[in-house]
Amino acid sequence: MRTSDALFRTTVTAVAALIPLVLLALLAFLVHDSWPALRFNGFDFLTHNAWNLGNQYGDPVTVHGELVMPGASFAILFLVVGTLASSLIALLLAVPLGVGAAVFLAEAVPPRIRTYASLLVELLASVPSVVFGLWGYVLLIPLLSRHVYPHLAHWLGFIPFFGPPSGSGYGLLTAGIVLALMCVPLIAANLREAIESTPQALREAGLAVGATRFEVVRKIVLPRLRLPLIGVSTLALGRALGETMAVLMISGNALNILPQNIYSPISTMASFMVSQLDSALQDPTNMAVHSISEIGLALLLLSLVVNAMARLLVPRDLGA
Amino acid sequence: MSALPDGLAKARALASERRLRARALSSWIGWAASALAFGALALALLDILYVVFRRGFSALNWQLFVTPTSGIAGGLLNAIEGSALLTFGALLLAVPVGVLGGIYVSEFSRDPFARTVRFVADVLVGVPSIVFGLFGYLTMVTTLDWHFSLAAGCITLAMMIAPYMLRTTELAMRGVPAELREAGYALGASQANLVARVLLRECAPRVLTGILLAMAISMGETAPLIYTVNWSNYYWSGHLTHEPVAYLTYVIWSFINEPFASAHALAYAAALLITLFVLAITLLARLSISRLAVRRNP
């Protein structure tokens, strides 16, 4: 090998190695900083509802070998539930919307204007999270809480979790709707490309045996795309799990309480980290900050698992 | 005798016609549902833009572009400057890593390590931005004692967007036709030369597109900056550490919560500016892709 090639190879390899290094650094620092919290909180961390800084005006006490404020406990079941529930609602809304929009764009819109029409969906992905939050805050919440949720609670009250009280508009369903809009472009764009690249011969075969064009899409094109759809939906799930600002502005920031219906205020792990880090910093024993780091670590591991799953499910180049 | 088969045929024809009609109806419903899905999403985007543009435009005035914020009133120039500095700084750090990393992953794609790097980059793209923010806070702001600062914000943003750029660069490089590579090697070019002179130039527009999209991402971010950059009412004074910096997304998040009309006006104006920037960059990136694609394969 020429020396210039060797040099080239060494250089790009060394630079590329920074990327795994970033992941290692994230893991190492979060584990390091949350270590006292991991020991103090134990397994209760994920299975109870008790985020409590303790009596800040008392004197620190030693519990399980760690110095904490009296009465302090850190457990985040309500955040885990809030995060998973809002993301699942988002997915339940985003998958049908994304599939529908992809089918419409790929099959019903003439190719000449397709680029522009698909921008109408795909630009949703580039709207900053905080602008989604703003829109949700000034438009969606008044609209839904006054004109939609009361009716939903009234007419669909027989479905579990749909009944009243219909709440203040800040809550689970509002967060789910906004999250759905944020991750739907990922599904729509990838699925549209997949539909477009379906071999023409397959469609013609379907049409030849007398199927309508929609039947070709539904019975021949879409079934072939089940695996990519699952993969890209998993990717969208990963995105919804970690959304921060929009959720912070519209979720109602519930504390230590599980949602009783789809209108209830919630918090998510990501939004809670933003809203509570400052409060946690006041804890003179630092256990609250260590526990925030533990939330960060849990969120990091969750997103790693979900994203790794998405990549392993579908080896194609999604989302980039 | 012949009546029976005749009746049967008629019944069959009737049934098949009914089935056909039912199939036509369900097809029609299917198209309508997919059109509705598209319409709902397009409506959502248009409504977001409508809200942001209408309220933003009525809040715009030239003062915004020439004065800094003072409390919850004044202008936005400090935030515009800060957003530009943060984005520029993040790109300065992330572009070399993303582009060289992307070259490595595409040119040495059979290396097991290259596969690892690509997988890790994919996974990092999906890591929530607040996790990067917390990391930046724990390491740079407190442990390294940089305080809230431009440097901490830029590095945090760079960590977020470098993996994204690595993947966009890799995809761009892999889009280069194999004949070009083979021709290059046949002429005896070294790998470094080939990549720099031929391949990169060939796929420069697509690499640039990735960089532009990464720029849009970093401009629109808020969560990783709250605990690394914080906020300032003043222009940047030239210090990389120990000095907080203003940025536009902070204004939206924090000022819309204030009960004062002047604060709301600033929040809407900031939302308008950041949305305009981000949409313009995204449109530029996307439309130039499709135009270039057309030019290359006429």
Add this chain to the structure above:
Amino acid sequence: MTQRSQNARRHAPRLAMLAAAGLLAIGSATAATVTLNETGSSLLYPLFNLWVPAYTRANPGVRINTASTGSGTGIAQSIQGLVQFGASDAYLSNAQMMKNREMLNIPVAISSQMINYNVPGFNNVHLKLSGTLLAGMYDGRIQYWDDAAIKRLNPGVALPHHMIVTVHRTDGSGDTFMFSQFLSFTDKMWEQKVGYGTSVNWPAVPGAIGANGNPGMVSALKTTPYSVAYVGVSFKGQTDKDGLGEAALQNRAGKFVMINERTVPAAAAAMVPKTPKDERISMIYAPGAESYPIINYEYVMVKLNQPNAQMAAEIKKFLTWAVSPTGGNSLSFLKQVNFLPLPASARSLTLQQISKIH
């Protein structure tokens, strides 16, 4: 390589040097000024926003950044040295003082807290509420506006059968400290189960929402019918403008009082003489027939030891101005945010503390 890109390459170093020189110029131009950062209490924030432009106009050598983030942030960031001034409605706890002996709790004014609500049709009625009633609302014992306990204090007011939406602060907040202290002092169950602090373990009440800062509290009240919240008095102009209800609170003597120019000074007169040397004292639930039950010192948390003499001098100068009756404590500033100036005895304690900064 094209001619143009060769040109660009030749010019690149020169451009880089120009850019570097530009940065240096910016850096050196501002080297003479001192930047002081303030963050914390959203209750104190409106006052800082009145002070800073007036002060910096007279003292161009200093820049003061202000931010409304909540007292918790003010406390935390001043202890960490991230800001010079940590604004807080709550004093530091004993544990915090033990760990951070160099922190000073410097009162700069006297403030109070309103209980506001948004009950359509009843916002012009000053509902009578007590600490026990509020504790019941916030821990779920009282769920509806027409609860018998509320009606008992408000005979003749036909309150609606609607669920109460309690709003609490999500950020670490001195207002939460004052409110939860009021509830702890008036309600045994609250004291035992929840206690007080800048962040407390809010009982799980269905439908309760969290808001960020006093501004978030006012916005949540405005947009959420049948809600109740605690709001710092510097936002009174806004709550009045938004047509929100303001409750009359039961004081220690059993009287129902509202914030005015008699009730807040009456409470201050009862509590200020008890102020210790380090000025960490609760003034909640003061005795006296006229005393308003939720008043407090507004603190600025400052480190005793500053990194350099210039910084220390600027901090002392600003704080001395802030508590001076002809400077920051003049009524022209305080009236706008409904604060009281420091009484003379408290001012002399405060000046003693300021003089220790070096």
